[in-house]
Amino acid sequence: xxxxxxxxxxxxxxxxxALNDVSFGVDKGEIFTIIGPNxxxxxxxxxxxxxxxxxxxxxxxxxxxxxxxxxxHNISKLGIARTFQNLELFENATVLQxxxxxxxxxxxxxxxxxxxxxxxxxxxxxxxxxxxxxxIDFLDxxxxxxxxxxxxxxxxxxxxxxxxxxxxDPKLLLLDEPSSGLTxxxxxxxxxxxxDIQSLLGITIIMIEHDMSFVNxxxxxxxxxxxxxxLASGLPEEIKNNADVKQAYMGE
Amino acid sequence: xxxxxxxxxxxxxxxxxxxxxxxxxxxxxxxMAALPLVLDDFYLGEISYICILSIAGIGLMILSGYTGLASxxxxxxxxxxxxxxxxxxxxxxxxxxxxPIVIVVSFLVGAAIGIPILRLTGMYLxxxxxxxxxxxxxxxxxxxxxxxxxxxxxVPQPEFLGMSFFDSVFFYYVCLVFLIAAMFxxxxxLRSPTGRAFVAIRDSEIAAQSxxxxxxxxxxxxxxxxxxxxxxxxxxxxxxxxxxxPDIFNIFLSLTLLLLIVVGGMGSLHGTxxxxxxxxxxxxxxAICRDYLPSSIGSQPxxxxxxxxxxxxxxxxxxxxxxxxxxMKIKLFFELFPTYKxxxxxxxxxxxxxxxx
Numbered sequence: 001x002x003x004x005x006x007x008x009x010x011x012x013x014x015x016x017x018a019l020n021d022v023s024f025g026v027d028k029g030e031i032f033t034i035i036g037p038n039x040x041x042x043x044x045x046x047x048x049x050x051x052x053x054x055x056x057x058x059x060x061x062x063x064x065x066x067x068x069x070x071x072x073h074n075i076s077k078l079g080i081a082r083t084f085q086n087l088e089l090f091e092n093a094t095v096l097q098x099x100x101x102x103x104x105x106x107x108x109x110x111x112x113x114x115x116x117x118x119x120x121x122x123x124x125x126x127x128x129x130x131x132x133x134x135x136i137d138f139l140d141x142x143x144x145x146x147x148x149x150x151x152x153x154x155x156x157x158x159x160x161x162x163x164x165x166x167x168x169d170p171k172l173l174l175l176d177e178p179s180s181g182l183t184x185x186x187x188x189x190x191x192x193x194x195x196d197i198q199s200l201l202g203i204t205i206i207m208i209e210h211d212m213s214f215v216n217x218x219x220x221x222x223x224x225x226x227x228x229x230x231l232a233s234g235l236p237e238e239i240k241n242n243a244d245v246k247q248a249y250m251g252e
Numbered sequence: 253x254x255x256x257x258x259x260x261x262x263x264x265x266x267x268x269x270x271x272x273x274x275x276x277x278x279x280x281x282x283x284m285a286a287l288p289l290v291l292d293d294f295y296l297g298e299i300s301y302i303c304i305l306s307i308a309g310i311g312l313m314i315l316s317g318y319t320g321l322a323s324x325x326x327x328x329x330x331x332x333x334x335x336x337x338x339x340x341x342x343x344x345x346x347x348x349x350x351x352p353i354v355i356v357v358s359f360l361v362g363a364a365i366g367i368p369i370l371r372l373t374g375m376y377l378x379x380x381x382x383x384x385x386x387x388x389x390x391x392x393x394x395x396x397x398x399x400x401x402x403x404x405x406x407v408p409q410p411e412f413l414g415m416s417f418f419d420s421v422f423f424y425y426v427c428l429v430f431l432i433a434a435m436f437x438x439x440x441x442l443r444s445p446t447g448r449a450f451v452a453i454r455d456s457e458i459a460a461q462s463x464x465x466x467x468x469x470x471x472x473x474x475x476x477x478x479x480x481x482x483x484x485x486x487x488x489x490x491x492x493x494x495x496x497x498p499d500i501f502n503i504f505l506s507l508t509l510l511l512l513i514v515v516g517g518m519g520s521l522h523g524t525x526x527x528x529x530x531x532x533x534x535x536x537x538x539a540i541c542r543d544y545l546p547s548s549i550g551s552q553p554x555x556x557x558x559x560x561x562x563x564x565x566x567x568x569x570x571x572x573x574x575x576x577x578x579x580m581k582i583k584l585f586f587e588l589f590p591t592y593k594x595x596x597x598x599x600x601x602x603x604x605x606x607x608x609x
Contacts, residue, residue: 050462076464088459090452092519096264100445101452105464107445111473114444115437121444122265128445129261168463 002061003028003204004172009058011044011228018044020228021058026172031198031205033215035239036225037248042208043085045225046174050075050082062172077105079171083161083178085208095144095152095160099135102167103128132167139163139193155186166197173197175207179214187214194218216240224248254587267439284428293420297492300420302525302532303427304488307434309512309524311481314438316510317519318447319474320454321370322378325385326509329479331392331501333358333486335399338407338496347412351487358483359476366475370468385506392498404497407490417491427488434481438521441477450474482509504557511564517574526575534560 002025011019019041026032034042047053049060051072059068062078070078081102090098106128109121136142139159149157158181165173178194179187195218197203209215215222215236222239224231226248232239239245256263256270268274288296312326336357340350369380392399399405409417417423441447449470452460461467490496508531516527538559542550549555571578585592 052458052461071466072461073464073466076462082462084459088456088462090455090459092455093448093451097448097451101448101460101463101465104445104449104452109444111441111446111477114446115440117440117444121440122262125265125444126261129264164463 002026003063004206005061006045006049007059007061009045009048009060010056011041011048011053012056017228019048019055022225022228022230023058024223024230024233026204026206028204029198029202030220031194031207031218033207033209033219033222034225035209035212035215035222035245036231039227040225041228042225043176044228046082046176046208049080049174076168076170079169080174081165081168081170081172082174083158083165083176085176085180087157087161089149089157089161089164091149094146094148095141096132096146098149098160098164099132099167100125100128102135102164103131105168131169135163135166138166138196154181155183158182158186162193166201166203170203173203173205175205175209177208177210179209179211187211190214191218212240265443267436267443281432285425288421288424296420296424298532298536300424300427300488301492302528303424303431304485304492305509305512305528305532306431306525307488308482308485308509309516309528310434310438310521311478311483311485312509313513313516313519313521313524314441314450314481315474315478317513317523318442318454319450319471321471321474322374322381323478323506324378324382324503324510325388325506326381326478326482327501327503327505328385328388329358329362329482330486330489330505331388331498332361332479333483334407334490334493334496334501335392335405335486336483337487337490338405339398341408341410342405347410351484354483354487355480358486359480361483362476362479363472365479366472367468370471370475382503382506385501385503389498389501392501399496399498402498404495406495407493409491409494423491426491430484430488434484435521438481442521446470446473507557507560511560513574514564515567515574517576518572520574520576522579523574523576526579530575534563 004026005023006025007023009019009022010017022041022045034045036042044053048055051067051070055068059066061067062080065078067075067078090101107124109118109124113121136145139162141156141159141163144152144156144160149160152160158178162175162178165175175194179190182190191214194205194207198205207219219236221234222236223233224239224242224245226244231244231248232242234242254270254272258264263269268277287299291299308326308330311329312323315321315323315326333354337350337354340353341347345353365384369377369384372380393401395401396403412426415422417426442450449460449465452463452465453467453470453474457467460470493500512527512531513523514527515530516525517523535556538556542555544550567574573580
């Protein structure tokens with residue numbers, strides 16, 4: 001049984017079907033990459049999973065639990081974290097505050113204990129910070145703790161967003177174009193980190209990506225989408241040689 | 253320049269970040285406590301009023317400056333606080349019991365209004381809160397049993413700790429203590445998960461949601477907390493005014509509060525105090541200026557609101573971070589002297605944020 005399963009998902013915006021009867025499953029511990037040309041429905045798929053969009057048809061299962069009707073803010077409590085294609089960081093806050101927000105789902109204090117900042121509130125802050133520091137060490141963000149997001153270069157911002165997702169202690173991580181806008185060196189680093197997230201932290205990853213050499217290097221399995229439909233799915237080697245995928249990308 | 257060597261996580265959690273903070277803020281409190289020795293009743297009354305405005309400013313700042321939700325009708329909460337307090341005192345409830353009830357009532361009113369109204373965003377939210385202000389004013393007029401309607405409602409000035417609220421020194425201390433308490437409460441909220449969730453909602457709702465922040469709940473909570481602070485300020489304002497009439501809580505008071513937080517500096521608690529000082533002394537300043545202006549201008553009735561509007565526009569255009577922002581720039585200038593660069597505070601390049609998430 002797969003950790004995560006999408007069953008016959010269809011998303012229609014008026015007459016346009018952004019996703020048409022898409023089904024696939026992701027096993028625990030896998031790095032699963034979704035590729036496809038612009039408008040193929042990749043980001044729509046992510047937004048359906050994180051419940052920003054409503055699916056017109058179909059179900060999504062996570063750990064054998066149907067999450068197609070779960071409230072958007074409860075998705076992260078189940079253990080699904082995500083990053084965004086065009087950064088959605090809290091710009092006027094420091095890196096540390098951004099990462100601490102990643103611990104929000106573990107909040108135990110109520111408003112009264114916060115107003116008086118009781119010892120339990122202080123203890124909770126310490127616990128949050130311990131986890132955040134682990135992630136900071138993991139992703140080499142030590143230099144930026146107290147910097148406002150506003151003042152950071154793009155590559156670091158991407159990194160902070162990944163870190164924020166990791167702070168939620170997810171079981172499944174959704175990465176929306178993690179390498180876009182990164183320099184070569186940063187992309188290479190990112191490849192190592194993604195491998196480490198898989199092997200050291202044991203987190204399953206679903207990733208949308210365009211950089212094919214990067215995709216081939218890190219992915220265990222690939223799914224190719226076009227016009228909301230599945231073109232092909234399989235091992236990186238198979239996808240590379242698939243005639244339909246070549247057709248969609250190169251127009252051969 | 254000061255470098256803080258951090259060896260404990262507590263250093264990031266504590267309110268005072270270093271001994272300089274501790275020294276200057278203690279000194280400030282001492283000076284404030286000693287003011288009655290040098291100032292006469294008139295100025296003490298003015299400063300009490302500034303304290304009250306600051307508390308209301310904290311309320312609006314949490315909502316607008318930290319959660320990013322506009323409110324053009326916050327005078328309604330001042331009214332709720334003031335009338336509730338006056339009503340309770342009239343019915344023989346002592347001061348120390350009345351204040352907590354006022355806070356709870358304004359909190360609940362804030363929540364009750366916030367839950368439906370916060371489904372709106374941006375311009376529509378501003379219009380809805382504007383309407384809220386007008387509706388509240390009419391409720392204060394019509395609900396005569398509770399508010400006395402247009403006849404007004406005298407505020408009883410009971411004894412508290414054996415002192416009378418007519419004593420301006422005593423009233424000054426009451427306001428000061430409440431301001432300090434409100435400040436600590438606000439700082440505590442903002443350094444806890446709830447405060448961070450507010451900031452998250454302000455900067456990116458979609459990311460906040462994906463991190464498990466319940467948008468509806470936290471927006472309503474922000475409105476309620478904001479209402480509670482403003483209600484408390486309203487209760488003190490009732491004592492300050494002494495006689496409540498519905499037209500005190502009009503749109504002009506709401507706009508004064510808005511001017512307060514914009515001039516003070518959006519998104520900073522220091523800003524509420526700076527803004528309150530500015531807004532509190534502005535009418536006096538205008539009154540003094542009237543004497544020196546030619547009578548054709550000086551005696552115009554609409555001078556005050558016009559200047560308020562003008563100042564608001566100038567601040568939004570030329571100093572969006574308000575007085576607090578200017579203060580930060582001056583501080584940095586001396587910290588970095590002589591290498592200060594104007595560009596430090598230039599608005600940074602904003603990386604494209606498409607509406608496609």
